[in-house]
Amino acid sequence: MIEIDRLTKRYGATLVVEDVSFNVEEGTLTVVVGTSGAGKSTLLRMINRLVEPSAGRVLIDGEDTRTIPEDELRHRIGYVIQGYGLFPHRNVADNIATVPRLLRWDRKRIAQRVEELLDLFQLDPAEFAHKFPHELSGGQQQRVGVARALAARPALLLMDEPFGALDAVIRSKAQDDLIAIQRRLGATIVLVTHDMNEAFHLGDRIAVMDQARLLQYATPAELLMRPADDFVERLVGTVERPFRLLSLTPVREALEAGHAEGEPIAASESLHDALSRLLWTGRKALPVADSSGAIIGRVSVDKILQHGRPLP
Incomplete structure (x- = not known):
């Protein structure tokens, strides 16, 4: 379980994230959604300490992340950003192998893991292992980015607007692929998006943020039937609610x-x-x-x- 306990981030007099708490059950996909500037990405970065919180804590299976050395923490938490962040000078296999090599896995184990992930993401190893990022489509780059984040079997996968750069057709396929992979691996995922349709499609639970605060944390059905306030109701969409x-x-x-x-x-x-x-x-x-x-x-x-x- 991932426990977010009263996380707060302040820059001077400005509160970016204020007193946010929720739990993420193991093997579930939680989506953090809200308008631009709500504090979603800052919250995500505090979970893996790319941004240090001003107050509050994060616990992974009961262990406070502040007690874990930063290098070790990075290896335990996968991170996928919009644009995928692939190393342009490394081929697909080398990109996926990045963290296992840092962890000093032996060559045979790394090769097996790379092939396993390429098969899992429906990228034929014989065809794709030696390609470079510029030779891939947007959807293929996205899959390689997620495969790299999962390579060392992290306890948690964080995804910040991972599908934002994809066109509508590829985006829909990428979302379905993520659901299939998440269910197959039993991965625990926290994903940030501004797209409410994406949140409803992907999330087991949805955290709605606005102006640095968490307004509601609930299942998609609960958000539809019992929105916490007018903002959540507007975000869900009164006309679309029955169809969702x-x-x-x-x-x-x-x-x-x-x-x-x-x-x-x-x-x-x-x-x-x-x-x-x-x-x-x-x-x-x-x-x-x-x-x-x-x-x-x-x-x-x-x-x-x-x-x-x-x-x-």
């Missing part, structure tokens, strides 16, 4: 007894997907199938719309 809520809710949550015609939808898909298909086909209900393909009930437009109404 549907995107977070699996079809199984609106399952009802009965028969329906048409191609079944999986119980694990979202209510947003089900509603889109119903509107496209003009049907009022669809059959629902479990993971084995067996029909277990149906989902209807009326039932979906009930789930799309946030609680008062």
Whole structure:
């Protein structure tokens, strides 16, 4: 577990981060979101002590990061920034091997880890290991940057606007790739973004900041149904809230007894997907199938719309 305990950063009379506390459970992805200047990136940099806090502390599995030598701490926390920060004069394999070499891993272990990560990120080692950053697309550079950050199996991965430089199509694919990798590795990630859609797509929990303070720390569904104040409600978006809520809710949550015609939808898909298909086909209900393909009930437009109404 990562414990953020009353972190504060002051530059002269200006508070950049004020008394921020929250816990990040192991194996989860937490997104820090807010407007420009809210203190998001400073908060992230205080976690790995690139910026020293004026007050407060960070604990990794109960150990205060102030007691850990800085070099050791850098090796235990991966860090990915917008633009990926790849060394232009090093090839892909050498970029990924940066921290393992600093830790004096033997050559065989490093080579195995580089190949493992390239395979994991769907970059054929035979094709990509010896390429240089300028020979890669933006999406490929992003994957190499994350692979490098994960090379030494850090306890925590920090990501500061990692997808900001990507176009919309590549960005969406990169987000999906990150979710798949995070689930496969069980990595603990804290990611900063200004994009609320990205926050809802990626986050197990979301920390909303404004003017240096933490306004709410909650699951995406809690933010949608019970925003802490007017600012959070505006950030979530009153018009989009029902549709975001549907995107977070699996079809199984609106399952009802009965028969329906048409191609079944999986119980694990979202209510947003089900509603889109119903509107496209003009049907009022669809059959629902479990993971084995067996029909277990149906989902209807009326039932979906009930789930799309946030609680008062």
